[in-house]
Amino acid sequence: MSKTGQARVLTPEQFAYLLSVIQEHRYPEKNTALVQISFKLGLRVQEIALLQIKDVAELGPESSGQRSFKLKEILALPAAYTKGADALKRSQSTYQRRRISFSVHDFDKLVRQIETMAKAGAEIKPQDFYPEVKKHRGKSRDLPMNDGALRTALENYLSDRLASNPSLKKSDPLFLTQKGGPYSPNTLQEHFALMQRQWARIERASSHSGRRTLMTNILHDQKKSVKIAQKIAGHVSPSTTLIYEEPPEESLAEALHTAGFSYIE
Structure with a gap:
C-alpha cells in the first residue's frame, strides 16, 4: 500500500x-x-x-x-x-504520544491490572501503562x-x-x-x-525526492532486484523497499494522457 x-x-x-x-x-x-x-x-x-x-x-x-x-x-x-x-x-528526536495500540489480550490484562491497583488504593498514572516505543534499528x-x-x-x-x-x-x-x-x-x-x-x-x-527518485529508477527503469534496492536504501525489511515499486507520477500522467486519446473518435 x-x-x-x-x-x-x-x-x-x-x-x-x-x-x-x-x-x-x-x-x-x-x-x-x-x-x-x-x-x-x-x-x-x-x-x-x-x-x-x-x-x-x-x-x-x-x-x-x-x-x-x-x-x-x-x-x-x-x-x-x-x-x-x-x-x-x-x-x-522527541516523541509525543498521540495514539496507542493494544492487542485484545494485552488490553484485557491491562484492565485487570488497573482494577487490582485501584482496589489497593495505588496511584494510577496513564503513562505507566503505555506500550514500549519501538525504536528503529540502524x-x-x-x-x-x-x-x-x-x-x-x-x-x-x-x-x-x-x-x-x-x-x-x-x-x-x-x-x-x-x-x-x-x-x-x-x-x-x-x-x-x-x-x-x-x-x-x-x-x-x-x-526525500532524491532518495525516492533513485529507488524508483533502480526498480522501474533499471529493473534491478528488490534485494539490490534494499541494500542501497539500507532498509531492514524488503517490504519497506517495495513501497518504491509504486509507479512515479510521470508514468501515471502518461497513462492518463494515452487513455484519454483512445476515447476520441
Whole structure:
C-alpha cells in the first residue's frame, strides 16, 4: 500500500533544471554536492546532515596554507547515521504520544491490572501503562561513489572548503550552514525544500525526492532486484523497499494522457 503525500520523483529534465538554477544562488558548490549526494546515493536527510569529511575523503597534510585531499571510492555509512539513530548527539528526536495500540489480550490484562491497583488504593498514572516505543534499528551500508557528476561536485565543494580553511579536521561536518554550523536534519530538510520548490518550482519535491527518485529508477527503469534496492536504501525489511515499486507520477500522467486519446473518435 502506497503512502499518501509521497515526495515527488523528479524527471531527468527537472533534475537538470534544479542543478542549473542552483548556480544562480549563493553557495553553488555546496548545494550541488548536496543534491548530487541525495539523488545519486539515496541518503536520508539525517544521514546527509551527519556526514563528516572523513566519510567521503582522505585529507592530506597542510602545507604552506594549502591542503590536498583524495575522494574515497566507497562511502561507508555507519549504522549510527541511519534512521532513528541518535548519531553524535546532534539528531535527537522527541516523541509525543498521540495514539496507542493494544492487542485484545494485552488490553484485557491491562484492565485487570488497573482494577487490582485501584482496589489497593495505588496511584494510577496513564503513562505507566503505555506500550514500549519501538525504536528503529540502524543499518550500515557501503555505497560506491563512482558517478562522475557526484565526484566532480564533491571535489569542487571540498576544494572550495579547504581553500578557505586549510586547517579543517577529518571529523568536521561535511556540510555547513551559511552561519558556519552543522546542519540539523530539520534545517537541511527545509533547505532541500527551498532549492526544489522555490528555486526550481517543482511541486511536492522534498528532501526525500532524491532518495525516492533513485529507488524508483533502480526498480522501474533499471529493473534491478528488490534485494539490490534494499541494500542501497539500507532498509531492514524488503517490504519497506517495495513501497518504491509504486509507479512515479510521470508514468501515471502518461497513462492518463494515452487513455484519454483512445476515447476520441
